[in-house]
Amino acid sequence: MSLLQKNFTALIDPAVLRAHQKPILLTAALAAALTPLLAYIRSSYRAWLALGPGGIPHHFLGWLLQVGMRALARSDTREPLPRPYTRLEDVAAAYGPAGERSYFGYSGTTSLPARSGDRPAVPSFVVPQRQTSDKADAATVAREEAFLDALARANPRVFEARASRLEGPLHRALWLRLPREGSDEDEDDAGKNKQKQEELRIRLGRGAEGEFAHVHGEGSVHLTMSPGDAKTVIESGWGERHRLSGVLGTRGILPWGYVLVYAPRDEEEFGVLREIILAGARYASEGAGVEVVVPEE
Structure with a gap:
């Protein structure tokens, strides 16, 4: 068995998985939550750019600025x-x-x-x-x-x-x-x-x-x-x-x-x-x- 196979086998060992269960679940939950948020940010930013320049910087910092103005x-x-x-x-x-x-x-x-x-x-x-x-x-x-x-x-x-x-x-x-x-x-x-x-x-x-x-x-x-x-x-x-x-x-x-x-x-x-x-x-x-x-x- 190669060193890579040994390391992979160790990673899927039930004991190892149980020891790292909380960090794994937390990472998976965070990824699941961020995916739609990142998709929204990308879609919103592209729609904002399509309006053309006007009043504030026409780049990502300008988009963030107008987001802050929503308050x-x-x-x-x-x-x-x-x-x-x-x-x-x-x-x-x-x-x-x-x-x-x-x-x-x-x-x-x-x-x-x-x-x-x-x-x-x-x-x-x-x-x-x-x-x-x-x-x-x-x-x-x-x-x-x-x-x-x-x-x-x-x-x-x-x-x-x-x-x-x-x-x-x-x-x-x-x-x-x-x-x-x-x-x-x-x-x-x-x-x-x-x-x-x-x-x-x-x-x-x-x-x-x-x-x-x-x-x-x-x-x-x-x-x-x-x-x-x-x-x-x-x-x-x-x-x-x-x-x-x-x-x-x-x-x-x-x-x-x-x-x-x-x-x-x-x-x-x-x-x-x-x-x-x-x-x-x-x-x-x-x-x-x-x-x-x-x-x-």
Whole structure:
């Protein structure tokens, strides 16, 4: 008998097996438990990668980061009012007079029509938030980005179009030109300017630095709206809140009105998206002292 055969025979000796029964059972149980977990991690990571880059590193550490965010993330993204609120006034109160208004109706639109069909699929990942069905084609995405550019050109004192801070340089964004402190300001003006900046940070979210809209590669749009207009968008089926919207209240990165607006599927829906973006632009610029000019397409 060879040395290998002798060693193998020793391993299957009943006495040896009994002596190592607990470690063997523990190892087998651990392997049985880890196998489905590892399969889930692999499947989840691949699905997350397929969404494309946006906001956090596009590799395994980014996936782990968004997993950690689930402790804070909300699941009521398709409910018109976030839990536990039952009155819009209570949600809007945090954003001052601007939060209590609706900014629809300036172009003949007083309400939104109900979106036809089912909502698109939006995976439960915290970041990035994307829809994975009913995607827009490249031409439609280009039109959306062109509309942001046109809105900035029509309102050069109020808006500018440039790369997104929230999602990264691959995404076109619309920014509000924030008031800046000047060396020639007197104490009273400086105080008012500082107060205005703080109000804007609360209204648009502390992580935005003035960014209030950006377009994603599949045609959906992230947009900051008044709480009432966000409620209208969700109720009529055009979008849903981000999972971090309203988290940490006025100290949070994203306000309650930060919504994902679904990609348009036809010309009529593109027109609705256009009105939704305009409502967000009016809300963002509230207090700027100028009326938002609607660009011609």
